[in-house]
Amino acid sequence: MKKRKIAAAVTSAVLLAVLSSVMSSVSRSLDDQNMAERWKGGELDYAQVSVFYPQSKSPYKETDAENLRNTITEKLKEGAFRPENEGAEIWKDAYSSVISVSSVFRYDESSGKTEPAGSDYSVAGVGGGFFEFHPLRLINGNYIYESELDNHRAVLDRQAAWDMFSSFEITGMKFILNGVEFEVAGVADPGDNRDIKKAYPPAPMIYIHYSALEEAGLDTSLLCYEAVIPDPVTNYARNIVLENFGINTMTENETDEDPEKKLDVVIVQNTDRYSVPKLWKGLSEFRTMAVSDRSIA
Numbered sequence: 001m002k003k004r005k006i007a008a009a010v011t012s013a014v015l016l017a018v019l020s021s022v023m024s025s026v027s028r029s030l031d032d033q034n035m036a037e038r039w040k041g042g043e044l045d046y047a048q049v050s051v052f053y054p055q056s057k058s059p060y061k062e063t064d065a066e067n068l069r070n071t072i073t074e075k076l077k078e079g080a081f082r083p084e085n086e087g088a089e090i091w092k093d094a095y096s097s098v099i100s101v102s103s104v105f106r107y108d109e110s111s112g113k114t115e116p117a118g119s120d121y122s123v124a125g126v127g128g129g130f131f132e133f134h135p136l137r138l139i140n141g142n143y144i145y146e147s148e149l150d151n152h153r154a155v156l157d158r159q160a161a162w163d164m165f166s167s168f169e170i171t172g173m174k175f176i177l178n179g180v181e182f183e184v185a186g187v188a189d190p191g192d193n194r195d196i197k198k199a200y201p202p203a204p205m206i207y208i209h210y211s212a213l214e215e216a217g218l219d220t221s222l223l224c225y226e227a228v229i230p231d232p233v234t235n236y237a238r239n240i241v242l243e244n245f246g247i248n249t250m251t252e253n254e255t256d257e258d259p260e261k262k263l264d265v266v267i268v269q270n271t272d273r274y275s276v277p278k279l280w281k282g283l284s285e286f287r288t289m290a291v292s293d294r295s296i297a
Contacts, residue, residue: 032134036271039092039228042084046091047231048270049241052224056264059221062210065095065127068225071244081230093227094128097210098201099218106164107174107181114176117164122201123177123218127210131155133226141171141186144209151209153185160204161187178216182208231271238269 036046051068053060076090083090099122106117131143136157144153154175161168161184164175168187175182190205213220229237239249245267247259260267 033270035092035133035226036228036231038132041088044081044084045231046228046271047237048226048228049238050224050226050268050270051241052266052268053222054264055221055223060265061220061222062095062127065093065222065225068227068241068244069093069128072227072229072240075240075243076230079230091227091229092129092132093225094126094130094133095210095222095225096127096130097125097213097219097221097223099123099125099213100203101177101218104164104206105176107176109174117175118204120203121160122203122205123213123216124205124207125210125213125218125220126207128226130207136188136190139168139187139189141184143188144185144207146209148209150183151212152180152182153209154182155186155188155207156184157205157207158187158189160206163204177206177208178218180212180216182206182212235269238267241267 033048036048040046053064072091072093081090101121101123103119104117104121105114107114126144128146131145136155139158139161141155144155154177156164156170158168161170164170165173170184171186173184175184188207208216210220227237227241229240231237235249242249242260245263245265247263
């Protein structure tokens with residue numbers, strides 16, 4: 001009996017090691033899961049934390065992202081964090097939303113007229129350092145940035161560029177989205193990684209400034225907020241985000257029900273989500289892992 005228990009323990013350990021290796025390789029292949037490693041420049045550890053919002057009758061908006069940004073800023077001031085290089089930023093964030101649109105028109109400079117440029121596009125409204133978190137490979141042109149004065153510039157993925165203009169060399173060309181004119185800043189390739197393909201929208205993607213969504217008459221519901229935050233001790237960064245939603249982990253008792261289950265958002269710490277402890281916890285709770293009653297995009 002003792003030998004069987006030892007054999008079972010060894011088998012479990014081997015399976016966990018294999019699972020950890022496989023999942024870690026998946027994580028490393030996804031650039032948008034590794035912003036903390038890219039951001040880290042010195043000895044200070046960082047964590048990447050993502051908040052996924054529900055699509056409900058009272059959706060979250062850009063102001064909610066701004067409130068969370070202010071919360072993090074104040075908490076880091078209280079912690080007296082300073083960047084190692086003068087003038088550098090101590091942390092970074094991004095937020096986004098994705099909407100489907102039925103049609104887009106391109107602008108023909110030679111005739112001065114507009115003409116249909118296909119249908120069924122996905123439009124991503126992006127804010128903060130979105131393309132630092134999601135470094136799509138540029139085929140042509142540049143990304144769009146939060147600091148730009150002109151919010152009528154856009155990035156197209158390769159499929160959207162081809163559908164609209166039958167070319168990737170289209171920087172400066174114009175298209176019309178819901179009656180609003182946009183200029184192409186660049187063309188990006190989401191990549192051929194099979195894990196990226198599973199998450200990437202099937203429709204051609206257009207990336208515009210979040211602030212331009214409302215002008216174009218599009219839904220401004222917030223879908224995701226992401227941040228890389230100093231993490232000098234385990235869960236420091238995550239706890240800052242939790243406090244924004246009214247959860248103080250310092251006051252919890254071990255017998256209390258998990259307060260996160262009462263939230264209508266899902267908070268994920270990307271940095272260690274495939275670590276051995278997390279995988280082991282996941283295996284121990286396997287029966288409930290696939291059960292969720294929250295409407296999260």
